[in-house]
Amino acid sequence: ALTIGIVGLPNVGKSTLFNALTKNNVLAANYPFATIEPNVGVVPLPDPRLTRLAEIFGSERILPATVSFVDIAGIVKGASVGEGLGNKFLANIREADAICQVVRAFEDDDVVHVDGKVDPAGDIETIHTELILADLQTLEKAVPRLEKESKIKKDVRPAYDNAVAAQRVLEEGTTLYAGGAAAGVDLAAASSLGLLTTKPFIYVFNLDEDQLAESDLREKLRALVAPADAVFLNAKLEMDLMDMSDEEALELLQSFGAEESGLDQLARVGFHTLGLQTYLTAGPKESRAWTIRQGWTAPQAAGVIHTDFQKGFIKAEVVSFADLDELGSMASVKSAGKARLEGKDYVMQDGDVVEFRHGG
Ligand code: GDP
Numbered sequence: 325a326l327t328i329g330i331v332g333l334p335n336v337g338k339s340t341l342f343n344a345l346t347k348n349n350v351l352a353a354n355y356p357f358a359t360i361e362p363n364v365g366v367v368p369l370p371d372p373r374l375t376r377l378a379e380i381f382g383s384e385r386i387l388p389a390t391v392s393f394v395d396i397a398g399i400v401k402g403a404s405v406g407e408g409l410g411n412k413f414l415a416n417i418r419e420a421d422a423i424c425q426v427v428r429a430f431e432d433d434d435v436v437h438v439d440g441k442v443d444p445a446g447d448i449e450t451i452h453t454e455l456i457l458a459d460l461q462t463l464e465k466a467v468p469r470l471e472k473e474s475k476i477k478k479d480v481r482p483a484y485d486n487a488v489a490a491q492r493v494l495e496e497g498t499t500l501y502a503g504g505a506a507a508g509v510d511l512a513a514a515s516s517l518g519l520l521t522t523k524p525f526i527y528v529f530n531l532d533e534d535q536l537a538e539s540d541l542r543e544k545l546r547a548l549v550a551p552a553d554a555v556f557l558n559a560k561l562e563m564d565l566m567d568m569s570d571e572e573a574l575e576l577l578q579s580f581g582a583e584e585s586g587l588d589q590l591a592r593v594g595f596h597t598l599g600l601q602t603y604l605t606a607g608p609k610e611s612r613a614w615t616i617r618q619g620w621t622a623p624q625a626a627g628v629i630h631t632d633f634q635k636g637f638i639k640a641e642v643v644s645f646a647d648l649d650e651l652g653s654m655a656s657v658k659s660a661g662k663a664r665l666e667g668k669d670y671v672m673q674d675g676d677v678v679e680f681r682h683g684g
Pocket of ligand 1: 332333334335336337338339340341430431432435530531532558559560
C-alpha cells in the first residue's frame with residue numbers, strides 16, 4: 325500500500341500526532357489483509373456515503389478506505405550528510421510515497437524549540453534544505469554518468485538534460501515538487517533517479533487550541549506552502565478526541581469552530597495527494613470503499629478485490645452513488661434505467677457503486 329512519511333524537527337508535536345494516528349490501528353486490525361507495524365498509523369478515510377449505503381443495503385458492517393502514515397524519525401540539520409540517524413532517515417523517506425511535514429506553530433515556553441524560536445517558515449526551509457542537499461548529492465554522481473552515457477547512446481540524452489534541469493531547480497533552493505514542473509522537469513523520470521524532493525509534500529501545522537480559529541494566521545501559514553496542501557490541527561487535542569465518542573468529539577470540535585477532526589482532514593488530503601480514489605461495493609454483509617489509482621479501468625479496479633476478478637473480468641454493473649442515494653434502492657435505480665453495464669475499457673469514476681461479473 326502507498327504510505328505517507330511523517331517528518332518534522334524535534335519537539336514540534338510529531339509523536340503526539342503519531343500517537344493519535346496509531347490509536348486508529350485498532351480499527352485497522354479488523355481488516356482482513358492488514359499487517360500493522362508499530363511505526364505505521366492506519367487512518368480511515370471518512371466517507372459518509374458508506375453510512376448511507378449500509379442503510380440502503382442493511383449491511384452488517386462498514387469498511388472505509390484507509391491511508392497509511394509512517395513515522396520517520398531522525399531529521400536534524402545535517403541529515404543529508406549522514407549526521408545523527410541521517411542515512412536511515414533518507415532510506416525511510418525513499419520508501420514513502422509522499423512526505424508530510426509537521427510544523428510547529430504553537431507557542432509554549434515549556435517546550436524547547438531546537439532553534440530557539442518558533443519559526444514555521446524557517447523549520448520548513450530546514451527540512452527542505454536537507455532533502456534538497458540529498459538530491460544534489462545524488463545528482464553529483466548521476467549527471468556525469470548520464471553525460472558520459474549520452475555521448476555513446478543518443479537516447480540517454482533526454483535523461484541527461486532532465487537531470488541537469490532538476491539540478492538547476494534544486495540549486496535555487498526549490499524542491500522538485502514545488503518547482504520542477506514549471507521548469508520543465510519530468511518528475512517521473514527525476515523520481516526514477518532516486519530524487520526525493522519529487523515526492524508530493526503536505527504540511528501539518530500544529531497550532532494551539534486558541535490559534536485554531538485564527539483565520540489570518542492560517543492564511544499566512546497556508547501561503548508559506550501553497551500550492552501544496554496544508555492541514556491545521558492541535559496535536560494534543562487530536563489525542564483527546566481519540567478517547568471520545570463521535571458525538572462528544574464533534575461537540576468539542578465545533579466549540580473550536582471546526583467541523584471535522586484534523587486527522588480526518590489529514591486522511592482526506594493525504595489520500596488525494598497520493599493520487600488515489602475509491603469505488604464502493606455494498607451488500608448485506610458490508611458496505612466498503614476500495615482504493616484505486618485515479619484513471620484505473622474496471623478490470624484493474626476488480627483486481628483490488630481479487631486477482632481472479634481481474635483475470636476473469638466480464639462486465640462491471642455500475643450505479644452512481646448519487647442515483648442510489650436519491651432513489652433509495654437498487655431495484656428503483658434499475659427500473660429507472662440508471663444501472664449501467666460497463667466493459668473492460670471503462671474508467672472508474674468517483675462514487676461508482678459496483679458489482680463485478682467475472683468467470684471462474
Ligand atoms: P516530537 O519531538 O516532534 O515528536 O514532539 P512531541 O510530540 O514529543 O511533543 C513535544 C512536546 O510538545 C511534548 O511535551 C508535547 O506534549 C508538546 N506538544 C505537542 N503538541 C503540542 C501542542 O499543540 N501545544 C502545546 N502547547 N504543546 C504541544
